[in-house]
Amino acid sequence: MNGLETFEKSYDEFDIIGDHHIFTGIETPLRLDAFDKSDAEKILKIEQHFKSIMETMGLDLNDDSLRGTPRRVAKMFVQEIFKGLNPENKPAVSLFENKYQYGQMLVEKNIRVQSTCEHHFQPIIGKAHVAYISSGKVIGLSKINRIVDYFARRPQVQERMTEQIANELKKVLETQDVAIIIEAKHFCVASRGIEDDSSTTLTAAYYGQFKENSKKEELLKYIGFNLKA
Numbered sequence: 001m002n003g004l005e006t007f008e009k010s011y012d013e014f015d016i017i018g019d020h021h022i023f024t025g026i027e028t029p030l031r032l033d034a035f036d037k038s039d040a041e042k043i044l045k046i047e048q049h050f051k052s053i054m055e056t057m058g059l060d061l062n063d064d065s066l067r068g069t070p071r072r073v074a075k076m077f078v079q080e081i082f083k084g085l086n087p088e089n090k091p092a093v094s095l096f097e098n099k100y101q102y103g104q105m106l107v108e109k110n111i112r113v114q115s116t117c118e119h120h121f122q123p124i125i126g127k128a129h130v131a132y133i134s135s136g137k138v139i140g141l142s143k144i145n146r147i148v149d150y151f152a153r154r155p156q157v158q159e160r161m162t163e164q165i166a167n168e169l170k171k172v173l174e175t176q177d178v179a180i181i182i183e184a185k186h187f188c189v190a191s192r193g194i195e196d197d198s199s200t201t202l203t204a205a206y207y208g209q210f211k212e213n214s215k216k217e218e219l220l221k222y223i224g225f226n227l228k229a
Contacts, residue, residue: 026163028085028154035086039078046074081116084153091146093172095137105177105215107131108144109223117188118155126184126200129223132169133177133209147172158184158203166205176208179219 037045051070054061061067083089108130115124128148151164162182169178181204190197209215 026160026167028156028160028164030085039086042078043071043074046077047071050074080153081114082154084150089153090150091143093139093143093147095139095172095174098134098136098138102134102138105131105133105219105222106138107219107222108141111145111148113148113152113161113182113184115152115154115156115158115161115184117186118157120188120192121155122187122191124152124156124158124184124186126182128165129181129219130165130169131179131210131219131222132173132175135173135175135177137174139172143172144169158182158186158201162203162205166207170207177210178208179206179210179216180204181219181223181225 047070050073051061054066054070059066061070109127111128111130113124113126113128116122117124130144130148147168148165151161151168162180166178166180169180170176181202183200183202185197185200189195189199206216210219
């Protein structure tokens with residue numbers, strides 16, 4: 001087997017992982033030097049690389065419509081769709097006393113999820129439903145949305161994203177009584193490969209009291225899932 005055949009065989013194996021949407025761990029895979037460069041340095045480097053990609057595809061970057069695209073894409077990657085890679089963007093969360101002594105589940109549903117498939121860099125668009133039971137502390141409702149958005153704004157696999165959000169909520173809320181359900185459309189399925197734009201992917205993580213069937217059923221009823229389907 002020559003060098004090119006070996007190269008192609010190794011990438012065929014990687015394609016199997018990507019096409020089957022397999023992930024390798026709960027933590028987002030990051031290099032040890034992931035934060036050695038500033039955001040400005042990363043934008044400049046990505047701009048240079050994306051310019052080369054566009055030129056390789058035969059696009060004329062002298063055209064007014066395309067001239068600024070490498071810079072726009074670089075800024076979008078670093079400052080928007082992948083900003084969750086930078087721990088400096090992690091939302092600050094303050095806990096407050098549960099002075100109302102509310103002891104039932106709190107559900108924040110239909111939270112927007114905008115992420116990116118790490119296998120094909122295609123969008124993942126959907127919604128998350130988050131629930132928790134206070135252990136004596138509460139957080140502002142918008143902080144739940146911000147936590148979801150922080151972990152979504154990086155190259156992701158939906159299963160990993162679900163667990164990352166659940167683990168963070170358990171930590172910041174100081175309780176095991178946390179549940180999260182995510183339903184999303186994957187454009188790596190909708191716009192390439194099988195090109196099925198009608199399917200969605202559903203993932204869930206249940207901890208603490210939410211492992212009990214009665215609590216699961218109560219949560220699913222709240223968010224409008226048909227338990228008899």
